Amino acid sequence: GMIKSIVANSKEQAIKLVVNRVPSAIEAKRVADRLTSISAQFLKTQVESLGFVFEEDLVQKSIRSQRPHVVLYPGSKSSACMNHISARLLNSSAADDGSGIFGFLQKLLGVGSDREIGLF
Structure with a gap:
């Protein structure tokens, strides 16, 4: 998706994540942890979680x-x-x-x- 496109076009670009429309902080953390883990494992890139926005x-x-x-x-x-x-x-x-x-x-x-x- 989008993270893969950013990495492909600019390896120097810092990627920052905002998890939107979440029902709880626990769900936001779960989503952010999964995205940062997958990005590190498969794309060899760091994603910084900036936070989340409640629904x-x-x-x-x-x-x-x-x-x-x-x-x-x-x-x-x-x-x-x-x-x-x-x-x-x-x-x-x-x-x-x-x-x-x-x-x-x-x-x-x-x-x-x-x-x-x-x-x-």
Whole structure:
């Protein structure tokens, strides 16, 4: 699938995983462990798990209203998951060069790599 395509096109590309729409943290860990294990065994590549997002009806409501989920429902479990993943991405070493998706997120959120995120 997708991981195999990324590895085939760019062996230097860091692969990061977000497990989406899971009912529990246990299920998310099971899925992430399986994907990272299979990727290491068969593709000889490391996959870093950034976290997971809980399945919630609130996500579908925000999609229908075409408004950001973390804005409409900031106290939800899925918003907490998204904030955690964002903080991990922004705090990663790849965020330091200011390019790519990391640079885009820094500019969008007004956060520099030398400033604390403060989400957790």
